Each structure stands twice: as C-alpha cells, then as structure tokens.
Amino acid sequence: MSDPASNPSPNGLPGPVSEEQMVDWIDNRLSAAEVEALVLASGRSDIRQRVQQLQRNKQLLAALPTEAAPPDLHDRVLAALERDALLGVSPEQWAQVEDSAQPVASLPIDRFEAQRQSPSQGRNWWSAAPSLAMAASILLLVGGGVLLYPTIRAAMQPAPRATPGGAGGTLAEARPESTPNPLANPGSNPVVASNARSTTEVPLSAGSADASTLAAATSAQSDASLAAAAQPIDSARALQLAQEGRLIVRLLAKDAGALPRIEATATNPQSRLPWRLTREVPAAVVAAMMPKAPGEPEFASAQGLRNRTESMLSAFAGPAAAFAMPSPQTLAQSKVRGTYVLDVQHSTLSFAQALDMLSKGLGASVQFEESPQPLPLQRQQRSQDVLWWTQPASQWTDRVAVPIIVQRG
Amino acid sequence: MPPASDHTKTPQLDDAELVRRVRAGEQAAWSILIREHQDRLFNVCLRMVSSRELAADLTQDAFVKIIQGIDSFDGRSKLSTWMIRVTMNVCLSKLRSEKLRRHASLDATTRTNDDHDETTFAQQLQGSEPQAHERVEQDRERLLLQRALAELDSEQRAILILADARGVAYEQIAQVLGIAIGTVKSRVFRARTTLRDLIEAQRRNSP
Structure with missing residues (x-):
C-alpha cells in the first residue's frame, strides 16, 4: 500500500508520495530536504497547506481535554468482578483479548484459574504423584473391603437359632426380634434393613408399631408432606x-x-x-x-431431628462404616x-x-x-x-x- | 493539552510486579490497577462514544476483562498500551453490536460542547480581547473536531485515538494489533485525511 505506483492518489493526496512518507511528514520526522523532495515529487502546490491542516488536527486531537473518571468507577469494577465470579461466563467468551477484529468478552473464571498456574504445572505428572498414590490406595482399600465384606459379615453373625420348626434360619430370621424393621424387606438386604432401623424415630411408639400401623403412619405423613409440597x-x-x-x-x-x-x-x-x-x-x-432416601420418613419433632443427626453422623464414623455398603440414605446424601x-x-x-x-x-x-x-x-x-x-x-x-x-x- | 502520559504508575510498583500481583488474585493490586488507569481508559472510552454514562459502563467492562484476562498479557507491549487496546476492543464491540456510531455522535457531543462553550465564553469575557478571540476560535475548532471524530468510522476513530489522542507509538500499535508498522501508518494517514474531510464538511455546514 505504500508503493506509490500501486496506490495512486489515495484520499486526493499526491500519487507519487507514499502514505508512510506523508505520515512521517505530518509527524515532523522528515528533514527540510526530504520535505522539498516530497513537494516536488507530488507535483501539487497545495500539499504544504494540506499537511499543515493535518498537523493542526493532530495537535487538536492530542489537546482534547481529559476528564476524570466517575468516582464510583473503582467500586463498580470490583463489584462487577465479584458478580462475574459468582455467575461465571461461558467458555466461548474471551477467546482472545488481543484479537482486534473480534469483540472481547469475559474470561471464564475456571479458565482464568487454570491459566494462573504455570503451563509446566499442567504437564508435570510427577507433581501429581502423591495425589495419584492416595487415590490408588483408597481404591485398593474400597475394593478389598467389598471383597472381604461377605466373609467378615458371615464370621460376625451368630449361629442360627434353632426354631421350633427345626429349620435353619436365614440371615434376616436371625435378627433379634427387638429391632422391628417394618420399612425394609428383612430378607433381601440386611444393610438397608439396618439403616431403616435407625430411622424408626418417627413419633410412633416403636414397641407398639407393627408393620401395618407404621406403614399407615408413614403413609399419612407422606401424604401430608405431599400436600404441603403441592402448595407452591x-x-x-x-x-x-x-x-x-x-x-x-x-x-x-x-x-x-x-x-x-x-x-x-x-x-x-x-x-x-x-x-x-x-x-x-x-x-x-x-x-x-x-x-432423604426414597421411603425415608419425615421427622416431625426435635427428638426425631436429633436422632437423625446422630444416625447421619454414625453412618460416616466408626470402623463399620468402612465396610458398609452404601444405603439409599447414604447415596442420597452423597x-x-x-x-x-x-x-x-x-x-x-x-x-x-x-x-x-x-x-x-x-x-x-x-x-x-x-x-x-x-x-x-x-x-x-x-x-x-x-x-x-x-x-x-x-x-x-x-x-x-x-x-x-x-x-x- | 498534551496527551496523558502512559507512565502514571507509582514508581514502587512497575508493570511486571503489578501484573504478578493481579495474577495472584490480590484485590489490593486490582485496586491499584484500577485507580492508576481509570482516567486514561475512561477518556479513551469517552472519545469513542461521547457519552459519560456509556463511557463509564464501557470502562467498567474493560477493567473486568483486563483483570480477568491479565494472563493473556505477554509483556510484548507496555501494560498501559495493552489495556488501552482491550478497552478499544470493548468500545468497538459495543459500537458494532448496537450500531451506536450515529446517535453517539452529534447529540452528546453538541450538548457537551455547547455547555463547554458557555463556560469558556464566560471565562473569556474576563480575559483580554485578543486572547478571548483566540480561545473562541480554538474552542470552535475543537468542537468541529469532536463532531467529525464522532462521525468517523469507529475503526478509524480507534486508531486515531490510539495514535494521536493517546500518543501511542506506531511500533506499539503494530505490536498490539499484530500488523506491520507500515499498515499502521497507512491506516493512520487515511484516518487523518478522512477526519480532515469531515472537519471541512462540518465547517462548510456551520454558519
């Protein structure tokens, strides 16, 4: 574009003079001899006057008065940054800050956080070795627990009691009768049964609750909950x-x-x-x-709330927790x-x-x-x-x- | 009035240190960055849109993008130059998306400058006659320039503000825009001549 031959007379200014030369002239970067040469090369008598006009405009532009930013701008920016941190922005935004042709937008915080780390951190596997080792250990522990669980469980069970019928009891049958478990199928999943036992703190007398009354009470409570939930x-x-x-x-x-x-x-x-x-x-x-897990009753008293708190904490504490299969309640809480x-x-x-x-x-x-x-x-x-x-x-x-x-x- | 210097930062905190602290997420560094550059960036926006309210909004957007995207500053240019470029992108994006160029032009500029004219005229009455006359002429020239600037294509306005109003060196503009310095000069020259034509048209149309 600066070749005079290929760019004749742009904007009405002399053809044989390049735009770069004109800029240098306007910026006063040419010697008097170079200016004279340009005047001669242009073949136009009014070129000096035109350049003076451009120089005058440049001075006016540089002399435009500056104004102070609004006093609350600082706080507004910080508030906007916090808001962006909360809301996040789409990853498509902030493609390239320096891309002059494209509008720029906010950098997603997660990408921002990722970029904060040095590039070598992402590629350095050795720096992640301790974390990987810990993850592998946990996997081994959990895997071993799952494999050993049936053996340990069987070893811990008391011998089946002899029943009048003389037949050997199932695992569920061997459970003490003082722990009624009307909410779970006793013979199907002992762990679920154990968990269900801990939730029988609904405001009903456990001693008097047989399966039908408890189920009815639970159903009534569920109905009440559903009715409450139905009201927006x-x-x-x-x-x-x-x-x-x-x-x-x-x-x-x-x-x-x-x-x-x-x-x-x-x-x-x-x-x-x-x-x-x-x-x-x-x-x-x-x-x-x-x-709450499906079927888990609501609590309606402070005592029930306390019991639930204790049961929730006990589900994650103690040695048995390491070998316990996840209950529906635990799964829901996860x-x-x-x-x-x-x-x-x-x-x-x-x-x-x-x-x-x-x-x-x-x-x-x-x-x-x-x-x-x-x-x-x-x-x-x-x-x-x-x-x-x-x-x-x-x-x-x-x-x-x-x-x-x-x-x- | 000469353009604001690009070096208004406190001497204790250079660009590299400031960038490092902003990258580390130090809110105090954010504040320093904002306070040191807010006037400069606000004036860039003001030249682009001619409305204080909109300029403030755009400056705010620009700062958010600058702080969030500080990692893309690679140090090839001065921090202030890079920030101006990001700000310019925000302005151009806004102008493109809302096609504000037309109605951001005359009304706001005329209103602002009419107010300004009244003030300066009152002040001029207190001065000596020749000085007052010169200042009236200067203010008229400035008004024509601002009107023409608002009429200018936003891309050309941007490069003129960078080169002439902010005094950013052509080399820096070339680095930031990723184009050859000759291309920068060519664009600057064309923008200047277009501006001159617009000023002449304004002058012909004004009484």
Whole structure:
C-alpha cells in the first residue's frame, strides 16, 4: 500500500508520495530536504497547506481535554468482578483479548484459574504423584473391603437359632426380634434393613408399631408432606418462612463445578455483595436439610431431628462404616455438595436477587421447602448490625438467615 | 493539552510486579490497577462514544476483562498500551453490536460542547480581547473536531485515538494489533485525511 505506483492518489493526496512518507511528514520526522523532495515529487502546490491542516488536527486531537473518571468507577469494577465470579461466563467468551477484529468478552473464571498456574504445572505428572498414590490406595482399600465384606459379615453373625420348626434360619430370621424393621424387606438386604432401623424415630411408639400401623403412619405423613409440597411456595411465602426460621432452600445443580469459586466469593467478609454465605451450619440444620432416601420418613419433632443427626453422623464414623455398603440414605446424601446459611436483607427483592445469582452461577434450579418447625439457626451478627445507625437508611432492614443446600440434581 | 502520559504508575510498583500481583488474585493490586488507569481508559472510552454514562459502563467492562484476562498479557507491549487496546476492543464491540456510531455522535457531543462553550465564553469575557478571540476560535475548532471524530468510522476513530489522542507509538500499535508498522501508518494517514474531510464538511455546514 505504500508503493506509490500501486496506490495512486489515495484520499486526493499526491500519487507519487507514499502514505508512510506523508505520515512521517505530518509527524515532523522528515528533514527540510526530504520535505522539498516530497513537494516536488507530488507535483501539487497545495500539499504544504494540506499537511499543515493535518498537523493542526493532530495537535487538536492530542489537546482534547481529559476528564476524570466517575468516582464510583473503582467500586463498580470490583463489584462487577465479584458478580462475574459468582455467575461465571461461558467458555466461548474471551477467546482472545488481543484479537482486534473480534469483540472481547469475559474470561471464564475456571479458565482464568487454570491459566494462573504455570503451563509446566499442567504437564508435570510427577507433581501429581502423591495425589495419584492416595487415590490408588483408597481404591485398593474400597475394593478389598467389598471383597472381604461377605466373609467378615458371615464370621460376625451368630449361629442360627434353632426354631421350633427345626429349620435353619436365614440371615434376616436371625435378627433379634427387638429391632422391628417394618420399612425394609428383612430378607433381601440386611444393610438397608439396618439403616431403616435407625430411622424408626418417627413419633410412633416403636414397641407398639407393627408393620401395618407404621406403614399407615408413614403413609399419612407422606401424604401430608405431599400436600404441603403441592402448595407452591412463592417468594413472599418463602420470605415469611425464612423469618420464622422454617425455610430450606435446595439448589439442584447439574454441575456444581462452579461452587468453590462462588463459595470463595460469597463467604468472603470483604465482599461487596449485599448478602453473605457462611459455611457454619449447625449439625441439626444440616440433618434437616439432607436429602432423604426414597421411603425415608419425615421427622416431625426435635427428638426425631436429633436422632437423625446422630444416625447421619454414625453412618460416616466408626470402623463399620468402612465396610458398609452404601444405603439409599447414604447415596442420597452423597449428592450433597455443600450446606450454607444465607444471610440476606429481609426483602423480597434482596432475597430473590441472592437466589438468582446463586442459581445462575450454579446453573441450578431452586426448591423451597417448608420445615415443620423452626430450625435452630442463629444469624451471625456483623459490626454493621450492631452499629446499624452508621449505615444508610436503606440498610436498616432486618436480615434473615436461610439454610441452603447445594446438591446434584 | 498534551496527551496523558502512559507512565502514571507509582514508581514502587512497575508493570511486571503489578501484573504478578493481579495474577495472584490480590484485590489490593486490582485496586491499584484500577485507580492508576481509570482516567486514561475512561477518556479513551469517552472519545469513542461521547457519552459519560456509556463511557463509564464501557470502562467498567474493560477493567473486568483486563483483570480477568491479565494472563493473556505477554509483556510484548507496555501494560498501559495493552489495556488501552482491550478497552478499544470493548468500545468497538459495543459500537458494532448496537450500531451506536450515529446517535453517539452529534447529540452528546453538541450538548457537551455547547455547555463547554458557555463556560469558556464566560471565562473569556474576563480575559483580554485578543486572547478571548483566540480561545473562541480554538474552542470552535475543537468542537468541529469532536463532531467529525464522532462521525468517523469507529475503526478509524480507534486508531486515531490510539495514535494521536493517546500518543501511542506506531511500533506499539503494530505490536498490539499484530500488523506491520507500515499498515499502521497507512491506516493512520487515511484516518487523518478522512477526519480532515469531515472537519471541512462540518465547517462548510456551520454558519
């Protein structure tokens, strides 16, 4: 393009002079002799005047007054960064920052995090050796446990009692009769039966419960739960339940991969978000939130909640836990990715915004659940709460604490 | 007024150190980066869209992209140059997607500069007569320039802002855009001549 022959007279300026030479002239990078040569080569008498015009425009451009950025720009950027960290952005965006031809967009945080690591880290298998070794050990332990389980289980069982009929009992028949298990098929799966036994703390007298009464009670409870579930909880009702401490929010995420970064942002005390998450959830609240296995009865009393908490903890503790086959309850609980308490202003808008951000960030659907009784939740007091008069009037609204469970759905 | 310098950073924190800390996710470094460059980037956006509100939004977007994409800064150019380029991409993307070029032009520019004219005229009344006359003429020239700039094709406006308004060296522009320096000069020259033609057209149409 700078060849005069191939680019004759662009924009009405002299043909035999290249654009690069003209730029150098406008920028005062040519000597007087070189300028004279260009004037002669152009063959135009008004070329000096035209260049002076261009020089004048260049000076005006450079002299355009600068203005100060808005004073809140800094805070807006930080707030936008936090919001992006929560919501994430699609991987197609931010293809290349420097691609001048393409519009640029945000870099996904996960890619951003991956890029933060040095390239060699991704290729260095030796750096991952300890993790791989640990994973292999766990696999061996679990595999060995599965293989040895029947042998150990058989060895631990007492000898079958002689029955009046004289026939040897099955494993289920050998179970003590003082542990009624009406919810499971006793002969089919002893582990399920064991778990079901731990859930018989429904407010019925276990001693008097035969299979039919317990089943009926469970059915009635399930009906009540279904009826409650059938009534949709709108946001106003949800907020009311939240104030009463009876709301549970369940976020069903197909892929909870974004959870760590959302957690990091939303639990950061320095965050500018108008709401907070905290990981400090009382055990009883966690137990109340845990997804239930199919057929698992609801609890309706504080004692039932305590029993469920204990049974939930015992399922993961003790030597037997290493060899126990996963029960439906355990499988249901394995979907859980995190439990939190949301601290948010007691307003429909704030509550909806917080849930909207979380659900969008996780790609999750939101389910409201009504707890039959208030959950033992204490909202963490912040300095702003104590010194409320130091806050803007818009911040004087009450706040509520809402338990949130994130699970694979 | 000369263009703002590209080196307004505190001497204690050079580009490499700032980039390292931003990459490490230090929020304090984010703040430093924003505070040191916000005026410069805001003015780039302001030249591109001629509206303070929109310029602020675009500057915010640009900073988010800069901080999130800081790993793609490879140090070939100065950090400030790279940031201006990212900002320019944000502006161009916005202008392309919303076809703002037309209505971002005259109204906002005229309003802004009419206000500016009133102020300067009042100030000029207090000055000596010849100086006031010169300043009126200068302001008129500036108004014509801004109107013409707003009329300019966004790509040409971008390269003029980089080269002439911000004073970015052609070599830096070439590195950032990934094109030959001759191509940069050619584009700058064509943008300058187009701008001149637009100014002349403005002058002919103005009373």
